[in-house]
Amino acid sequence: MNPLSWIDDELDSLERRHLRRRPPTHDGPQSARLSIAGRELLNFGSNDYLALAADPRLGAAASEAVAHFGWGSGASPLVTGRTELHQTLERRLAEFEGTEAALTFSTGFAANVGAISALVGQGDAVYCDRKNHASIWDGCRLSRADVRVYPHNDCRRLAELLEASGRCRRRLIVTDGLFSMDGDLAPLAELASLAERHGAMLMVDEAHATGVFGRRGRGTTEHLGVEDRVHVRVGTLSKALGCSGGFVAGPAPLVEWLVNRARSYVFSTAAPPACSAAALAAMDAVQDDPQRRETLLARADALRAELRRQGWNTGASASQIIPLIVGEPRRATALAADLFARGLFVPAIRPPTVPEGEALLRISLTAGHSDEMIAALSEALARHV
Ligand SMILES: *Cc1c(COP(=O)(O)O)cnc(C)c1O
Numbered sequence: 464m465n466p467l468s469w470i471d472d473e474l475d476s477l478e479r480r481h482l483r484r485r486p487p488t489h490d491g492p493q494s495a496r497l498s499i500a501g502r503e504l505l506n507f508g509s510n511d512y513l514a515l516a517a518d519p520r521l522g523a524a525a526s527e528a529v530a531h532f533g534w535g536s537g538a539s540p541l542v543t544g545r546t547e548l549h550q551t552l553e554r555r556l557a558e559f560e561g562t563e564a565a566l567t568f569s570t571g572f573a574a575n576v577g578a579i580s581a582l583v584g585q586g587d588a589v590y591c592d593r594k595n596h597a598s599i600w601d602g603c604r605l606s607r608a609d610v611r612v613y614p615h616n617d618c619r620r621l622a623e624l625l626e627a628s629g630r631c632r633r634r635l636i637v638t639d640g641l642f643s644m645d646g647d648l649a650p651l652a653e654l655a656s657l658a659e660r661h662g663a664m665l666m667v668d669e670a671h672a673t674g675v676f677g678r679r680g681r682g683t684t685e686h687l688g689v690e691d692r693v694h695v696r697v698g699t700l701s702k703a704l705g706c707s708g709g710f711v712a713g714p715a716p717l718v719e720w721l722v723n724r725a726r727s728y729v730f731s732t733a734a735p736p737a738c739s740a741a742a743l744a745a746m747d748a749v750q751d752d753p754q755r756r757e758t759l760l761a762r763a764d765a766l767r768a769e770l771r772r773q774g775w776n777t778g779a780s781a782s783q784i785i786p787l788i789v790g791e792p793r794r795a796t797a798l799a800a801d802l803f804a805r806g807l808f809v810p811a812i813r814p815p816t817v818p819e820g821e822a823l824l825r826i827s828l829t830a831g832h833s834d835e836m837i838a839a840l841s842e843a844l845a846r847h848v
Contacts, residue, residue: 481792482813492517493705495831497808504808505836507826512675512783513755514831515705515748521741528740536733541722544733552739555746556710560681560696564718568727569734571670571699571709572598576605577725578697578711579637582664583608587633590621590663592649593818594642599668603637615642618653625661634663640683641672644817644825646777646784648683655692666695674703674749675756675783700738703756704745708734755830759783762837763828769841774848778823786812786823787844795822798847805843 477483489497493516497506515521528548538544549567556565568574579602583589587608591599594615603610611628613621621636628634636658638649651667658665669682677685682698684690695713700706711721721728749756763783770777776788789795795811802809802824813822826840 524744574709577727646780
């Protein structure tokens, strides 16, 4: 008897429920066009919102850094892994975010897990939106704080939970700023008021909003005018910035605490220095060209309006992420397969990424999509309503 044979049974069960996942593999740069399994496709499945991932300026900056620093970083930042490039990037991120300090992690996932578990622990309470990203959930669980879940964007329920929570040492409210699957924004002003009333820390994950939302591209905290009321800001370099790595921005003592206590920072090898060089080039691009994000959001508004007119349920989307909520996983996979056959890559998102009964197709627009490409998607979808 093979002790791993249970895995075959579980995989069969996933298959029967249309939940088995297989990563599609492509050959070439991340861009508005992809080639998968020999098919040329329009790519509506990337988080490369500003079309920077394959921008030659990033590659050139990375190559130059490799020539000086080599590729690997060789150790945790607390030992010998941190270079002047890491430091320059962190200073630049703090300046970009308008905070005292910033700290980089090897991924956004690591930033969330490390930050949350360093901010709260046993005897504390963390308040988590039901639709928060998996890395926030994992940070909450790892922290060993009491995890109190509120329904998506439901401030009234959150207020009740805060009232009811009696005595505890510290409290943290944590939310995505822009939700990754529904494309809607968190009610940050209300959350900030609740945090203030109850003396709680407020942490916002800007993974999908950095570089896209806000006048300077700082994200939803800037867009919604609450920058001064959010204590901990998390972002990623791997989406709109087209690079790799995550960061936390905030007051200097917060960052120093994370340097000492965030386990995913302390016990993980620093990102290759060239990643910092590429990220610096990406930040130049974001700051020099605000028009890119403005055009992207305007195109997203137009596409969303057209899809709603066609009769699709796009939920509460207000961003470059436009879900088509279809309900059953089978319907989502069938629709994705049909679009694929028409040369359009739009991923089907199924449980456990979304709740049961809320399977969806996730359209993500980028600055690399032309009006013609968007029209091709909209025409293909018009046949399906
Ligand atoms: C993608 C994502 C992360 C993780 O960022 P990576 O850099 O990809 O590890 C964290 N939070 C949210 C909301 C995300 O969508």
